[in-house]
Amino acid sequence: MKKELVSLLICPACLPEEVQLQVSVREISRGDIEAGELLCPQCRRVYPIEGGVADLDPNAGPAGKPAANKYETPPVLSSYLWSHYADMLEDESASDAYRRWASLMEPHAGLAVDAGAAVGRFTFEMSRKCDLAVGVDNSRAFIRAARELMQRRGIAVPLKQEGNIFSESVLSLPPEWDSDRVEFIVADALALPFRAGSAASLASLNLIDKVPRPLRHLEEMNRVARAAGAQFLLSDPFSWSEEAAHEDEWLGGRTSGPFAGRGLDNVIALLAGNPARLPPRWEIRSRGEIWWKIRTHANHFEQIRSCYVKAHR
Ligand SMILES: C[S@@+](CC[C@H](N)C(=O)[O-])C[C@H]1O[C@@H](n2cnc3c(N)ncnc32)[C@H](O)[C@@H]1O
16 A cells, blocks of 8 residues: 555544544555554554555454455456456457546546445546545455556456356556556445545445445545535446345335435435535536446346436535
């Protein structure tokens, strides 16, 4: 983890109190803390930094994530590496989704946060428009892969062809993508380890229907966003499921209750201040849809309509 990130980090377990973490470094290499700990002086919780990866997920036990998290498995890692970087592997089936989302973001000084960053494509895209972009995800496998790309500027991408047959492509980052402007950490999108008002731009792509408390996620993004001079891009297919969140928590896809109707309409209403859960209110600049694609194997792709809103304040 980059040393410069330390001053931005607070204890996610102590929220809503914002308690600055203290760092203890065991190994450092070219400005990156390779091994060490982040300690909360209040709750005494210790967040490890191992292999350069800082783990700030307050829900994680020392043994790591339960195997039940599909985002930790090799086939899903392979699918996401393809989904994020297929255009750079010159795959004719690639989608242009990440370039299209990136075109919606405006350049700015300071920090950008990409929640649910997976293997990092959108974080890299954001890093081209700000001083530092931080990708946050609670999958260690994804964050390790994203950091490997950041550090080594390349990664082998195993692509499932059929059954147990894989081919391997090598992905290299374009020279204009600056590794000094990007970082990836393990953290929970419902308890972000950043101070209130610290980020000038925020993204939540294809995440809100995957978390157990979607409104809590929006509240966290809102807390971390600057009160003025901030932009927020949220995009999602709104595939609500009981697997991710109890129906009472859904922000759409319901016929009755406070968030009856469509997810995008309800997120837009929340951002615009109705109900007043995300103050100060956001101005909606645009809404639309972007087709996004995930590859399972050579003959199987999922095509997903991700509906977005872009807001400023
Ligand atoms: C459907 S994927 C979308 C990934 C990426 N944003 C994109 O659009 O390509 C959802 C991502 O959110 C991550 N995720 C799920 N729950 C999370 C949470 N509570 N905190 C942080 N990341 C989470 C998963 O590990 C996965 O990388």
